[in-house]
Amino acid sequence: MKYFVTVQASQADYDAMQGKDSPVPRWGNDEITAMIAFMNELNSELTSSGELLDAQGFTAPAEARFVTGSPGREPVVTDHPYADSDVLTAGYWLLECSGIDRVTSIAARITQCPVPAGSPEYPVVIRPIGEAPSA
Template identity: 55%
Template sequence: MKYLVIVQGSQADYEAMAGNATDSSPAWSKPDLTAMFAHMNAINEELTAKGEMLDAQGLAAPSTTRFVTVDGDGRPVVTDGPYAETKEVVAGYWLLDCASLERVTEIAAQVARCPQPAGAPEYAVVIRPVDATGPTQD
């Protein structure tokens, strides 16, 4: 079964990872970043070796976000970030093909053990099954 494993963050976290402390997160040092990337790369290598990895990506900072809606006439309305009202956003994801929910839960626990500086906020790792049934037609 396919699962989306999601890691969360905030604009403040991206700023902290760039070396700028915020009210909610201490500045990350180069060794902090090296440890985090080594941890994530090890997970990626394991998932690839086991044939479970379909895709994985880290996402750019929320400040680069663009929202697109349509007005009453169907014309696009574009709003660029950052968005002060947005607290947590998707920071990255893995699209995995795993034998069971238990296996993907093990992977999510591995992700949650990612090293980070003391005082950095902790976020739950989110698991979402991919709906393989698609829309139904009558």
Template identity: 50%
Template structure:
């Protein structure tokens, strides 16, 4: 069964990784960033080796995204979105094809243990089964 494993973050986290810490948010050093990439790369490598990896991507900072809604007449309205007010957003994800949710949560626990600077927030890692559509439902 396929699962989506999502790592969460905030714009302030991306800023801290770029050297602009916010109050209560330490700046990341190059060593911190390399440790994070090394940890995530090791997860990717082991999932690829076991045949469980379907896809994995880190996402750009929320300020680069767009929010799409519609006006009353149905015309699309595109804006930078309420990222300042948003709690956490998806910072990256894995799609895995594993035997059961227990295996998916093992992978999520490994992602949660990612090294980071002392005092940096550590957000939950979300695991969601991916529903599979049957025949005519597509």
């Protein structure tokens, strides 16, 4: 079974990681290094087990762009639509696991990623990927 596993963050979290003023604790170089090492180790283990299909981190929400429209209407482009949103997807893993218990154990491990003391706690979201209906 395939699963889409996501982690969340806010623009304030991205700002704190860049050393900018933010309502959340700032990240130092040691904390960023520890986070990257944790993610690299996790991804290496998931690759070795054959469960990792893809994993990516997203840029800051302020770099996002919305393109909306409908048939017969000119599309509307909005820059930075997420900049003021509270919590958004920060990154993901696309996994192929034996079942929900296995992917839940991976998600539980992701919650242990090192962060600065006092950082917000966000859930790790597991979304099973459905099969396309038969024609």
